[in-house]
Amino acid sequence: MTFDQILLFALFGVILSMLLWGRLRYDLVAAGGLLVAVAFGLVPQEKAFSGFADPAVVIVALVLVVSRAFENSGALTLVTRRLVSDHRPTSRHIAMTGGIGAALSAIINNVAALALLMPIDVEAARKAGRPPGVTLMPLAFATILGGMVTLIGTPPNIIASGIRERLLGSPYGMFDFAPVGGAVAAAGLAFVALVGWRLVPHRADQSAATKPSSFEAEVSVPEGSTAIGRHPTDIDEEARTADVIVLGLVREGRKLPRMRMPAIAAGDKLRLKGSSDAIAAFIKALDLQQPGDRQEGADVEADQPAGRTRRRSGRKEDNKPEGEEEEQRDKGPEVVEAVVRADSLLVGRSAGAMRLRPRFGITLLGIARAGTLTRRGVHDNYIAAGDVLLLTGRGTDSATLDLLGVIPLSRASVAGTSPGRVAITIGLFAAAIAAASLGLVSFTIAIAMAVAAYAALGIVPAREFYLQIEWPIVVMLAFLLPIGAAFEEVGGTALIAEGIVTLTRDYSPVVALLAIMVATMTLSDVLNNVATMVITGPVAIGLARELDVNPDTFLMGVAIAASCAFLTPIGHKNNTLIMGPGGFRFSDYWRMGLPLEVVVLAVSVPMLLVVWPL
Structure with missing residues (x-):
């Protein structure tokens, strides 16, 4: 040797x-x-x-x-x-x-x-x-x-x-x-x-890290949702598939239990119980609350307690730099599960008091906490260190979450399923595999081309690339x-x-x-x-x-x-x-x-x- x-x-x-x-x-x-x-x-x-x-x-x-x-x-x-x-x-x-x-x-x-x-x-x-x-x-x-x-x-x-x-x-x-x-x-x-x-x-x-938290969440029903006009029994199949429980709804500030739920209307909030992935899947299935411009541009701030609505001003939010606004428009809609640090700005305050949506572009969907929660609504409940929050909105980027003092645990996409997007996604991948199999290009180049096409078409926003690797x-x-x-x-x-x-x-x-x-x-x-x-x-x-x-x-x-x-x-x-x-x-x-x-x-x-x- x-x-x-x-x-x-x-x-x-x-x-x-x-x-x-x-x-x-x-x-x-x-x-x-x-x-x-x-x-x-x-x-x-x-x-x-x-x-x-x-x-x-x-x-x-x-x-x-x-x-x-x-x-x-x-x-x-x-x-x-x-x-x-x-x-x-x-x-x-x-x-x-x-x-x-x-x-x-x-x-x-x-x-x-x-x-x-x-x-x-x-x-x-x-x-x-x-x-x-x-x-x-x-x-x-x-x-x-x-x-x-x-x-x-x-x-x-x-x-x-x-x-x-x-x-x-x-x-x-x-x-x-x-x-x-x-x-x-x-x-x-x-x-x-x-x-x-x-x-x-x-x-x-490993078990602790993969065991999903169970949330009681309130999810808005926007115009165009497939849930509108349906009763609780009509959405049981979607709920069963997503593995969530529909507890009831909130209409004009009043909580209605499942047994007294009327036909669902635009502007209602569905009260759900399930894991973050389950709630995200339910949102996707019925085209419910989507984090994006259509929700953020509403005239009435829904995060305020009942009877204390607040008109949004036309001014731009001070704590959102212009470059960051551009980046957030590229984000795909998603639900984020995050744990509250002991030094978080949210500790001892409610989402309504913090005005999370107008100030940070974040909507609080639910809170998971060891022990028993109070009977207050999600947005009126005081947040404690160690709580796991279910968040959505354009402000769920890492910088904003760090500013609030919460640590993201998981992210789940709630983008609606579009047959066209599905066909394009599968077609691009199949084309890449075919090109590599026929020896036209190497497998690496073929996959890189498919990934570039996904970015160009917005199927995977560019800023998500680094989060996935x-x-x-x-x-x-x-x-x-x-x-x-x-x-x-x-x-x-x-x-x-x-x-x-x-x-x-x-x-x-x-x-x-x-x-x-x-x-x-x-x-x-x-x-x-x-x-x-x-x-x-x-x-x-x-x-x-x-x-x-x-x-x-x-x-x-x-x-x-x-x-x-x-x-x-x-x-x-x-x-x-x-x-x-x-x-x-x-x-x-x-x-x-x-x-x-x-x-x-x-x-x-x-x-x-x-x-x-x-």
Whole structure:
């Protein structure tokens, strides 16, 4: 071993140990490792930050914006009505979403498949009251497994086909991977649905963070709402679907219970009970109170207590800078759940007294508090430190919320579902996938074009881009990639591959096949699966020739193994994507990933010997 190889092996060992330890933030560990590599000359200074231009890093950021586009347009609502259920058992839910994800991954990029299904899965988890990580990790693994079925399903298959064409004379066909890959995907999906999800770490802080607060909210009925003219029983279906309870309504300052509710009229306020996501879904379903100009321009300030209406002045609000007003007009309508800090301006005061809407462009929909609330209306109730508020309006930007002394916990879009917007959103995404599949542009460029179109059409307002991206994860990946590239350049991966050849030369070909698959899996868990396949593919063919056996058996085995990156969040982009939303630590993945890799080996090796005999 050369001195550089020894240094890189040691550095990788330290980085992985620190990440597994979990006491320091993973992006800081990655940054420290990169700086050490640069200091020792292992990574050239000019390549230190090249990871930020890597397509893998760009894709991780872009697909999160794509997910937001599908949410904002209402495209996900069409699916969640059938897919999301708080009564479906966890195993059945995982089998359903994982099966769809695996099927999609066989024909589109598996990152794109996860991006489509991840928001649906998170919503299902919140409605069922379980941590999203319990189902997110099985879903991510299922989308990785599905890519093994076809030539275009995952990059290692494409690289394996190229290696075969170069070394053996002809490439693989579209479905040559299907017999072995399909069996592995089916077995893996059965494992994650029946057993694997039970192995996902379940910490108390994850449960607390994902358990939705229950609000008693008052939501205005504007002109044009589909609720106008309907009675309580007429909106039960929408209430049931959104998972809210309609308590009654407020008309001209008088509270009317559900049993005495007349037909709903414009200007009424519906009294609801449910989580922030449920109330947001109900607002969207009936086109109720929308934060925007049509509401903010009303002549009468509704946040004042009954009998004390106040005319709005025509002057511009002093505490809203002109640039910020422009930014807020770009915001999509949304409902924000926020907790009140101890030093908040709101503590001890009511929304009516603070005049939240005329001063800050914010409407208070509801308050959630431990204990019993008073019988006052939402806008007359005194706010206390620790209360969770349900807010809407043009003033729900981070700067205004920070000024008020509240911390946003979640945001939910309440933009109405438009068939045209849904068609455009899905059409742009489908066009991007088609362009990438036909080789017209790379997948990264195709997705970037779709994201740019979403921004131009206002489906995802530009200011939302930065809110959707998990920056610590993006930074971690960008810092680790140059170290991985240096490891390959100094011959570290080649050294490992040569060792495998030496150790397995005198054993049964089946043992040699198993050994190189295990080594490939191990490399793929810490390195890019493309780089892993580039190194181990030729070695697999060389090893098969030395053993005088069928090269396809070994090359197919390595292609399967290169896709099985289940032990770390850096092994595959799908693992990285779920790290933030699932609340995972670096050391959480192996608990389900290790037995899944054993299942893959147990199924794939016999299948390889049958489909591609030695």
